[in-house]
Amino acid sequence: MNALFKRTAKCTACILATSMLALSGCSMMLGEEEVAVEETSRPAMNVVDIMAIDRPSPQKEDDDEQSNEHEGMDAFGAIGQPTLYSSVQGAYKGRPLTKHIGDYVKNMTQDLIANMEYVNEKTPIGVTHFALIDTNLQETDLLGKQMAESFVHELHKFRVPVIDFKATDYIRITDGGDFVLSRDYLELSSSLPIDYVLTGTMAKHQGGVLVNARILGIESRAVVASAQMLVPFYVVEALIPSDGSQKNGMRDGVKLSRG
Structure with missing residues (x-):
């Protein structure tokens, strides 16, 4: 009788221990899911890899400067003067004269x-x-x-x-x-x-x-x-x-x- 009582108590203790372990495992899983939800709800950082930026080549920069000059702009993007200053045939073509x-x-x-x-x-x-x-x-x-x-x-x-x-x-x-x-x-x-x-x-x-x-x-x-x-x-x-x-x-x- 005493042996049966001890065996029953031991089984009950095992069942309780197993239940507590399962509950703790669920709580741990729940905590990980909450952390994952919190991480996904945060806004993503705008990180730019400066090494991956497509930098223009020197030849491309020269071509851009020539294109800007052709469009009436200097190398810094400032608006330049037109190249023709009179509609008369044979007129002076160039920058405006500061002296005559x-x-x-x-x-x-x-x-x-x-x-x-x-x-x-x-x-x-x-x-x-x-x-x-x-x-x-x-x-x-x-x-x-x-x-x-x-x-x-x-x-x-x-x-x-x-x-x-x-x-x-x-x-x-x-x-x-x-x-x-x-x-x-x-x-x-x-x-x-x-x-x-x-x-x-x-x-x-x-x-x-x-x-x-x-x-x-x-x-x-x-x-x-x-x-x-x-x-x-x-x-x-x-x-x-x-x-x-x-x-x-x-x-x-x-x-x-x-x-």
């Missing part, structure tokens, strides 16, 4: 005034076109003509008396406009109170046009002032002929004229 031929004439005039002798407010000056140095000195171009016009302006600013010998004593009214200037020597005065004349020559240089300016005495032919400057090609090419560039009388893309 008048700025170079201004500097040359200052040099002339700095070393000028004998010329004063009572000695009128005439200004002629600048001749091409490698010709018979009877040919000029648009640059030589515009330089003469700019020198008239600059000399007048220094209060040096300038005589415009191309002015007639009447105004010609035509269908093309009203004019007082002429290149016909028969329409001009043969005697003018000019004591000195500003003239010069031009020579093409590797970087532009080399301009030599001087003031001469009409009677003595003495040089009383001189100046020299290199005008860059991009400033020269910014001058656009009004009659186009496909006519006769062209030399190296420049229309020549006499006088």
Whole structure:
């Protein structure tokens, strides 16, 4: 009887132990499931593998820069300027100019005034076109003509008396406009109170046009002032002929004229 009671108690203890172990195992499994649910409910971290980023090759970067420049942007993506600044045939193509031929004439005039002798407010000056140095000195171009016009302006600013010998004593009214200037020597005065004349020559240089300016005495032919400057090609090419560039009388893309 005692042995049967001990065996029954031992079996009951085993059953209780087994039940407790099963319950603890279920609780442990439940805890793992809860942890798994919590982990899946958390937001995923935005981790980027910098080593796996597709970096552009140097050749691709050069191609992108050329494409940006072609589209009017520089290498930093800034909007650039258009490459064409006039619809006129033969217009200057490039970046906007910060200086024009008048700025170079201004500097040359200052040099002339700095070393000028004998010329004063009572000695009128005439200004002629600048001749091409490698010709018979009877040919000029648009640059030589515009330089003469700019020198008239600059000399007048220094209060040096300038005589415009191309002015007639009447105004010609035509269908093309009203004019007082002429290149016909028969329409001009043969005697003018000019004591000195500003003239010069031009020579093409590797970087532009080399301009030599001087003031001469009409009677003595003495040089009383001189100046020299290199005008860059991009400033020269910014001058656009009004009659186009496909006519006769062209030399190296420049229309020549006499006088």
